[in-house]
Amino acid sequence: MKQAKNITLSLMSLLLAGSLSAAEMPDFLRANTPETTVETPVGPLKQQYVRIALLLDTSNSMDGLINQAKAQLWDIVNEFTYARCGNGTRPQLVISLYEYGNDNLSSEEGYIRQVIGFTEDLDELSEKLFSLTTNGGEEYCGEVIQTSLDQLSWGKNADDLKLIFIAGNEPFNQGKLDYKDAALQAKEKDVIINTIFCGNVRQGINTQWKDGAVMTGGEYMAIDHNRQVVHIKTPYDKVIIELNGKLNKTYIGYGSRGRAKKAMQATQDANAMAMDEAVAVKRTLSKNSSYYKNSSWDLVDAVEEEEVEIADLKDSDLPEELKGKSEKQIKEYIAKKKADRSKIQKEINSTNAKRAAYIAKQQDQEKGELENALITAIKKQATSKNFTWDKK
Structure with missing residues (x-):
């Protein structure tokens, strides 16, 4: 009897230590063991990231685009102060910046330069934006997309929101690297490509900018990049x-x-x-x-x-x-x-x-072409990752 008691105590010890599952218990022990609910320890919530790569055409005609990016960076950051992940936390925001289509850049690199990799340093990002200058060049959309896919660390968390925004005004299919191949690789990495054509909406469609977006479920947008941003001044x-x-x-x-x-x-x-x-x-x-x-x-x-x-x-x-x-x-x-x-x-x-x-209360609302295009696409695509936005 004493031996049976010792066996029972040993089996119970194994069960409590996690070395023996309930299914592996002998019938006599399972029958005399009260049912208990074991709560799984809850660890820290996994951080969700929003990773945004901005690919900006810095050829001669793009001064207006660069100026809009400089002016509206803060609108985009501020929009995320209202964002919530599905688990209730704030998303971590990192932004990368590339320039392409500029004769000052290396032809061997496809006239492409990573200005800054994914960063949360807003001052450094602003500094890099203000350092951009424009000059004529060849604009290879497929190649700059592929370069950003290869060079940046996009992460493997399926809950992260991973977005590319490419803006320019030349045909999307220029260059040796087919944008369709780049789009297929983006899909494999769960990266959505959004295209912003600087010009007439129909012209952008005819030059494959819309096709470059829809292949990954992204948004095609056309903006007037030379339009002056109208800011509403306040007494505050x-x-x-x-x-x-x-x-x-x-x-x-x-x-x-x-x-x-x-x-x-x-x-x-x-x-x-x-x-x-x-x-x-x-x-x-x-x-x-x-x-x-x-x-x-x-x-x-x-x-x-x-x-x-x-x-x-x-x-x-x-x-x-x-x-x-x-x-x-x-x-x-x-x-x-x-x-x-x-x-x-x-x-x-x-x-x-x-x-x-x-x-x-103002009748005239602030208009920022690039900002509106970016935020509209971000908020729409964020729903697929269970992001929500607080009311302002």
Whole structure:
């Protein structure tokens, strides 16, 4: 009897340890074992990505397209602040930029250049956009699509949204590489190709731009790339821009990149302001969102993301105002800047709510050809990955 009891206890131990399944239990033990519900531990939710590759024609006639991209980058980023994945989380947004069709580029590379790979660094992306210049050249759509498919890391998560937007105005079938072959490879990677023809809608259809999109279930769009973006000015713009200046003062540059990245932040603010005051406002709103991440150079973000230990920082890593300070003093300084940032962000949000209400009352709505084309396609295709958008 004692031996049978010991066997039973041993079998129960194996079951609890996971070495023995319920189906493998002897009948006498299963019959005397109460049914239990074992809850599967819930791990962290898997991060969903939105990966967008922008392929822009930078030939002579495309100055208007580049200007629209510079002005409307922030509209696209801000649109994602309302996005939700199927699991309720915010999607991670990364954007890549290619230029093609420019004589200044290498003919051996098909007049194609990766300006920047997938990045979440919005300041660097803005800097790269503003560095683009136009010049005449050969425009090979199939080849630039294929290049972006080969060079970029698109990931293997079936829940990610993977999009290519290619914009230009020459026939889509130019070059040695057939765009149809590139489209087939895009489908294999679950990448949707959207085409934006800069010109008449019928002309784009006749030159295969629509065909280039429908092969992967993408959208074909035609825009007037030379049309000036109409921005709606509001009484709240200057307030938000002033708050942006205060926001910048809460960033604490550290390490080898700190000073240069703070300078880049200011330069991109100036670039946005040079486009239009409204563009500067929209950039401020992007900087006020969760998509503006700077933990690689800002101590406030780095501590928040637990990417640095204050004790590990050398004096040479610190900005002038923190050199020679104790660990306690540094932590107090960071905490103060974090509190200041939180207060300023709340002010920006409340002021923008008034700005949005003012814009909603205007009869003339803001018109941005490239922005509207991108956002319309993104929101439509995002539904296939169970993305939703909050009401603004």
